[in-house]
Amino acid sequence: MKLLRYGPAGQEKPGILAPDGTIRDLSKVVPDLSGKFLSPDSLKAIAQLDLNGLPVVEGNPRFGSCVVQPGKFLCIGLNYSDHAAESGMAVPAEPVLFMKAGSSISGPDDNIVIPRGSLKTDWEVELGVVIGTTAKYVSEEDALSHVAGYCLINDVSERAFQLEGTGQWVKGKSADTFGPTGPWLVTTDEVPDPQALDMWLEVDGHRYQDGNTRTMVFGVKFLISYLSRFMSLQPGDIISTGTPPGVGLGQKPPVYLRAGNKIRLGIGGLGEQNQLVVADPGEKS
Known part of the structure; x- marks a missing residue:
């Protein structure tokens, strides 16, 4: 479904x-x-x-996030070895965990707003895993039984906020509109293997990211089992599992988002997103 x-x-x-x-x-x-x-x-x-x-919804309505008010929006950093390399960071020995604020979540086609003072807003196409039943100290073998479904996520990031100064990943990931999620929550019966999904992202028609979930350092089963050792995963929680290479930070020279850019991204079977990048209305030109 x-x-x-x-x-x-x-x-x-x-x-x-x-x-x-x-x-x-x-x-x-x-x-x-x-x-x-x-x-x-x-x-x-x-x-x-x-x-x-059931009633037919007429017209072309806006889509909101496919999950409402997740208790936790968990994210995995540097989970593709080639993305770690382009970021100038070592492949981690165990998953790098951070969170995005729930208030960052937006609809899949809503505008992305560049925060005030930002010069390094970036893109990241990612596979989202939505938890359906409580998972605590679960094995890898049992991990996928706790999944309700999968979705497409753009883990929008402000690299200066994330990596410079005090280097707080959460503050570089949590601006309003930095978590487009959806369009759909695709149930597990339609995704027999979450490690075999093509994923891509384009900015103004140029394809920057073109990868597949099979190249994750840590797969979905392992991530669920690993995270459940440190906290219970609750129904509705979202895990964003990392991005393949091709982010703006990794370009030579780096390329970052500007007002007027159009982003298009997708994952096979999980749909597409389309976003217009806009400036914060209070930002001085």
Whole structure:
């Protein structure tokens, strides 16, 4: 299934993409796509619905993030060896963990706002893993049974905020609009192998990133098991699993986003995102 949230920001309703390409409203079935409604029983009930009996959503509505208010937005840094190399950093011996603020989450096609004072806003196409059942001290063998589905994420980053000065990754990753998520939450039955997904990103039509999840240093199973050793993973939590090479920081010379840039990115089977980059309305030109 491809589950989604549609409507104006802050007023999204849950929906599902039907086989005929129409969006069907789910608001009379579940109130929203939050953690408690991503359990196996809930997803099974949705899968058994007769979609022809659900209301068709007319027009071309805005998509919101495919998951609402995750308790944790966990991210893995330097999880592709060639990306670590282009960043001038060693391949880590164990996963590099940081978090993005929940307030960074936005719809897949919403504008990306460059923060005030930013000169080094960058892009990162990533596979998102959405937890469906609580995971604590789980084995790699059992890890994927705790997944509700997968989604596309652009882990937008401000490199100066992230790496210079005090080098706080969280503050370089957490600006409003820095977490476009969706368009869909694709359930696990449609993603038999999360380590075999093509992924790409373009800026103004130029393809900068072109990779595949098979080249992760630490795969999805390992990441879930590893993270569950340090904290319980709760339904609705998102894990963004790292980016392949081709980010702006790694270009020679580096290339960073400017107002007016158009970003397009996708992962096979998980949909596409399209974003316009804009300046913060309070930024002086």
